[in-house]
Amino acid sequence: MLLAAASEADVAEPLEVLAAEFADDLAALRAGRVSFLALVDAMHTLARVRQWRRAWG
Numbered sequence: 574m575l576l577a578a579a580s581e582a583d584v585a586e587p588l589e590v591l592a593a594e595f596a597d598d599l600a601a602l603r604a605g606r607v608s609f610l611a612l613v614d615a616m617h618t619l620a621r622v623r624q625w626r627r628a629w630g
Contacts, residue, residue: 594619 592599598615601607 595612595616598607598612602609602612
């Protein structure tokens with residue numbers, strides 16, 4: 574599921590980097606404190622920020 578979300582979010586970094594960046598969120602997901610959709614939304618937001626930074630330097 575994480576790989577699919579990463580692909581959809583157009584994340585340039587390897588999956589390991591993405592997983593490390595969201596390690597706390599993944600732990601919260603496993604514990605039931607955050608929904609998968611909230612995690613995917615956060616990934617999409619991060620991807621948009623990175624795209625903007627790449628485009629505008």
